[in-house]
């Protein structure tokens with residue numbers, strides 16, 4: 001190495017002889033040079049990785065921060081929706097009716113012959129099932145006949161009951177307009193008018209909110225008329241639902257004429273080529289003649305804009321009402337010619353069996369069933385599903 005340094009000095013024409021000190025000096029310079037290069041590379045590398053780390057951190061942080069900002073409810077809905085199917089919600093909702101009536105009835109069947117006491121007990125239970133006295137009598141007779149053949153186990157009894165009740169309701173449910181719950185593109189712009197009526201607190205506004213949400217989620221344009229002009233709070237309640245659903249709401253001042261609001265709502269819906277126009281009405285007792293007449297007027301005024309409107313007049317029935325619901329339904333039907341029923345609050349009552357007698361006596365189908373307060377708790381009424389849940393039978 002010293003010789004190399006000496007030849008370097010000679011080439012430069014320097015009169016100096018290379019020694020050990022020069023060698024050490026050169027080595028130190030070289031070491032510092034190489035170390036500096038490594039340091040630079042090292043810092044550059046760590047800078048890149050730091051930048052990457054930072055990016056990773058930031059991109060990691062962002063969704064986390066967002067997630068924290070998202071209302072816990074939204075997270076819950078996303079989590080819950082696939083977990084609790086409609087079938088399970090319905091079964092849970094009807095579990096009271098099943099437990100207090102239908103399940104107890106099933107326990108009496110063991111496959112052997114039925115004693116007179118057992119038959120009496122069955123008859124008594126059927127009268128508490130809210131299926132109506134006529135159906136209860138018919139069913140008791142049918143059970144007595146069937147029991148004579150023997151081999152009447154609980155499972156066979158359930159199937160027997162399923163068939164019996166289905167036969168009572170099926171013909172009424174054969175022709176339900178699917179447009180009520182399923183928006184079809186071929187009906188785009190053909191405004192379907194749905195008027196919703198019922199006694200106070202039956203669940204009209206909530207059901208309309210859920211329905212509007214379901215329809216807009218399918219891409220339908222929905223206009224809602226807040227015809228309950230008696231209470232400002234009722235209109236505000238509907239506004240919240242419509243805002244959430246992305247539906248247009250037509251409202252008027254408190255105390256305005258409800259027929260006028262319905263008319264305006266339909267006019268807007270027709271002008272905007274909306275797919276649905278849903279009218280919320282104020283709750284009223286079926287025994288109040290003047291209020292019932294007002295409903296008839298609200299219905300008729302719509303015909304000035306579309307003579308086929310309203311396409312549906314749906315009566316909301318609170319399941320808790322039990323047998324009294326038949327009287328309500330008869331009165332509303334007489335005034336308005338109902339096209340369908342909405343059976344709500346089946347979760348809070350053991351009287352869901354009353355659906356059977358209401359459908360039978362009115363010959364009007366149930367279009368929707370409600371088993372709770374959230375959007376997912378409303379669905380179209382399917383007879384097999386309903387009877388299966390009521391009798392706890394897998395169909």
Ligand SMILES: Nc1nc2c(ncn2[C@@H]2O[C@H](COP(=O)(O)OP(=O)(O)OP(=O)(O)O)[C@@H](O)[C@H]2O)c(=O)[nH]1
Pocket residue numbers: 198199200201202203204205206207228234281282283284316344345346347348370371372373377
């Ligand atoms: N548990 C349960 N509650 C329901 C159901 N449907 C509606 N509700 C509740 O019933 C209450 C009354 O509902 P509304 O929608 O305001 O009833 P409404 O018929 O519009 O009442 P009025 O306009 O006062 O006649 C609200 O607290 C709803 O959340 C249901 O299926 N199950």
Ligand SMILES: [Mg+2]
Pocket residue numbers: 204205206228234280281282283
């Ligand atoms: Mg209301």
